[in-house]
Amino acid sequence: MSKLWNKAVKGLGAGAIATGLVLSATASHAVPKQSYPNHFTTPSGKIQCEYFNDSGLRCELTTGQNLRPLGRRPSDCNLDWGGGLTLSNSGTVEVLCAGDTIKLPRSASNTLAYGRSWSRGGIRCVVQRTGLTCKNRRDQGFFLSTQRWYRIN
Numbered sequence: 001m002s003k004l005w006n007k008a009v010k011g012l013g014a015g016a017i018a019t020g021l022v023l024s025a026t027a028s029h030a031v032p033k034q035s036y037p038n039h040f041t042t043p044s045g046k047i048q049c050e051y052f053n054d055s056g057l058r059c060e061l062t063t064g065q066n067l068r069p070l071g072r073r074p075s076d077c078n079l080d081w082g083g084g085l086t087l088s089n090s091g092t093v094e095v096l097c098a099g100d101t102i103k104l105p106r107s108a109s110n111t112l113a114y115g116r117s118w119s120r121g122g123i124r125c126v127v128q129r130t131g132l133t134c135k136n137r138r139d140q141g142f143f144l145s146t147q148r149w150y151r152i153n
Contacts, residue, residue, distance in 0.1 A: 040118050041109040042127045046146050048109060050102040051120035057134055059144055060084030062103055067149050089121055091140035093151050
């Protein structure tokens with residue numbers, strides 16, 4: 001099971017888990033939607049992001065493609081390289097090097113409508129038809145789309 005699933009299950013009581021298992025056994029479409037308030041998806045479904053209190057924001061392309069442009073893989077990255085970006089609470093933007101994912105089924109994620117904003121821990125994101133812009137309180141951050149990405153300083 002994934003770390004994300006373990007986090008979600010940890011907060012549930014035994015009754016809720018049993019109910020979910022019974023519902024999923026009887027009809028897969030009857031499983032109640034999980035709420036992940038620190039997670040969102042763009043309307044196109046091509047980008048998903050999750051905020052972690054201890055580290056900041058992580059955004060991934062859900063298309064299976066890598067960022068464009070994608071620089072050279074660091075020698076200390078032995079995992080998947082270039083599928084997304086991180087924005088630390090202090091404002092550092094890094095290309096994602098990870099062996100896991102934050103991707104959720106669209107039915108489990110909150111969709112952030114075009115023109116709307118989302119904020120957690122001093123980081124604010126706005127989704128537009130052209131892509132996603134996320135910044136911290138000092139206006140440091142990134143722009144991300146399936147076509148390109150860049151840092152904002």
